[in-house]
Amino acid sequence: MKIAPEIRRLNSPGPISDAFLRSRAFVKIIIGPVGSGKTMTALRALRQVGQKQGGAMNPNGVYVRKARVGVIRETYPNIEKNTLPSWFDIHPQSEGRFTFKAPFTHKLTLILGLDPKTGKPNDICEFEVEFRAIGDRSVEEACRGWQVVAVMVDEADLQPPELLAFLSGRVGRGGIDTSLMVDPQIILSLNAPYIDNWVYGLAIEKNIGEIVDQKLLDALGDRELLEVFIQPGGREPVAENLHNLPAGYYDIQAALNKHRPDYVARMIDNKFVPMQHGQPVNPQFDYQEHVRKLEWDPSRQLTIGLDQGLNAAGAFTQRTPESGLRTLREAVMLREDGSLAKVGARAFGQLLRFTINEHFPELRPHMVRVVADPAAWSASDNEDTQRDWVRMVKKEIGLPIAKARTNKPALRNGAIWQAMDMRGGYAIDESCKHLIRGHLGGYRYMKANMSDGEKRGHLRIADTAYTHICDAEQYAAMEGDSIISDLRGLPRIQPGMMQNDSDFDVFGGV
Ligand SMILES: Nc1ncnc2c1ncn2[C@@H]1O[C@H](COP(=O)(O)OP(=O)(O)O)[C@@H](O)[C@H]1O
Ligand SMILES: [Mg+2]
Incomplete structure (x- = not known):
């Protein structure tokens, strides 16, 4: 077995991070600016919990501890892109055994002590960390079978509000040998939340009602239930982690x-502000970067996404060889004043046909795939009219229309965010005026309705003139190879060819 060495290269980001690392509170939260070392520090904290678990002496006189911990985020691409790189800074992928199959797991043997005479390890921790995404599932489904002594929630404000209550009922409870368990912990890291986000209520207003029960309080002993660590702003003289960031990091970002x-x-x-009415759903969209003239590549599949109904809209897209998304044309019926007109099925079909003839001449059926909102097929009161559509x-149009993969908002938006987050991953032709306006903020979140107690874990999108064309583009965007499986964290290879090389049974116990 490969033995993982102690952490190297890491230094202290600053006093708040250090205090956060030391905290034994059941729930500990670090809030700070981008780049302040939160993800890294929270992962180090997670690793520390593992190291202090109790164990037993083995026949060779080595004290062996066992610990299983978890990391949770919204999607697997975000785990891969944002959380794993920090984890690999602590323990490279080559150490121990890393399983690149969702949920990602990393098994390591951590050396905690050496025999002074022989120089051989005499205190080790069999450590396993599992990275899970919530995706389009409920919190309960996503965390099914989790028996962990600690969980780290990265970008906690982006996760659903019920997550914390759910985890507090699981972390360090049931199934684990509690006699050897030391200080089970829930670790949250995030940027300053909007004041109407659930983490603001928890961390700042200390609304902890829903996570406390008598059993938990009894188990706490001398520990705090909740501790919150707020780092200085990035432009303050005492900002943390500056020595690990490029010069001018925050000034440049502030200017941009x-x-x-x-x-x-x-x-x-690192200031708390109210969520403004109408935040754009795709804030990564940048006119300068994403809008240009695009050419159709007849050697690659054209994918047309359709949103059905009286405000029907169509988006004509292609994937580049690097799997970037290119939106070439849109089909929407606009009034003279630029607003969206209502359109019947036949007229919309004619508009599509016209767009195809005009912009994609000599398009053959094998070169194109048309997908529409699966709701267009679902049984409902207006079943007949929808099927008719x-x-x-x-x-x-004389082409078959298939059901889009899903209409779950998390996955649909995820497909667009994934493209926009990637360098060169997204571009749209300047002719797609309605869709561009959508991306610039016409497609936006609803104002939070705090009066009826609605929480803001998963934001709802406002129904505007722009939702239809944005939906259409999303249906098309989900068609690429492995787009959906990446977002859901499913294996890319076919199940029959896959070897399950993990002995970790998510439905079983330890
Ligand atoms: N303790 C540390 N020692 C060295 N580098 C660090 C440390 N903590 C963070 N970094 C580096 O600083 C950068 C930002 O860290 P990260 O944890 O991603 O910040 P945040 O999650 O707050 O945005 C990363 O490049 C990371 O490798
Ligand atoms: Mg981070």
Whole structure:
């Protein structure tokens, strides 16, 4: 077995991070600007919990501890892109055994002590960390079978509010040998939350009602239930982790984001601000970077996404060889004043056919795939009219129409975010005026309705003139190879060919 060495290369980001690392509270939270070392520090904290678990002496006189811990985020691409790199800074992928199959697991043997005479390890921890995404599942489904002594929630404000109550009922409870368990912990890291986010209520207002029960209080002993560590803003003289960041890091970011004051307030200055009515759903969209003239590549599949109904819209897209998303044309019926017109199925089908003839001449059926909102097929009161919609559009365009993969918002938006987050991953032709306006903020979140107690874990998207074309683009975007499986964290290879090389049974116990 490969033995993982102690942490190297890491230094202290600053006093708040250090205090956070030392905290034994059942729930501990670190809030700070982007780049302040939160993810890394929270992962180190997670690793520390593992190291202090009790164990037993083996026949060779080595004290062996066992610990299983978890990390949770919204999607697997975000785990891969944002959380794993920090983890690999602590323990490279080559150490121990890392399983690159969702949920990702990393098994390591951590050396905690050496025999002074022989120089051989005499205190080790069999450590396993599992990275899970919530994706489009409920918290309960995502955490099924989790028996862990600690969980780290990265970007906690982006996770659903019920997560914490759920985890507090699981972490360090049931199934684990509690006699050897030391200080089970829930570790949250995030940027300054909006004041109407659930983490603001928890961390700042200390609304802890829903996580406390008598059993938990009894188990706490001398520990605090909740401790919150707020780092200085990135432009303050005492900002943390500056020595691990490039010079001018925060000033440059503040300059680049001048047009988004609430972003600067939260992400750079670590200030709590209200969520403004109408935040764009795709804030990564940047006119300069993403809008240009695009050419159709007839050697690659054209994918047309359709949103059905009286405000039907169509988006014509392709994937580049590097799997970037290119949106070439849109089909929407606009009035003279630029607003969205209502359109019947036949007229919409004709608009699609016209767009195809005009912009994609000599398109053959094998070069194109048309997908529409699966709701267009689902049984409902207006079943007949909806089915008619598909049938009539099909007839007008002379092409089959397939159901889009899903209409779950997390996955649909995820497919677009994944493209926009990737360097060169997204571009849209300047002719797609309606869709561009959507990305610039026409497609936006609803104002939080706090009066009826609604929480803001998963934000709802406002129903505007722009939702239809944005939906259409999303249906098309989900068609790429492995797009959906990546977002859901499913293996890319076919099940029959796959070897399950993990002996970790998510439904079983330890
Ligand atoms: N203790 C540390 N020692 C050395 N480098 C660190 C340490 N903590 C963070 N870093 C580096 O600082 C950068 C930002 O850290 P990260 O944890 O991603 O910040 P955040 O999650 O707050 O945005 C990363 O490049 C990371 O490798
Ligand atoms: Mg981070």
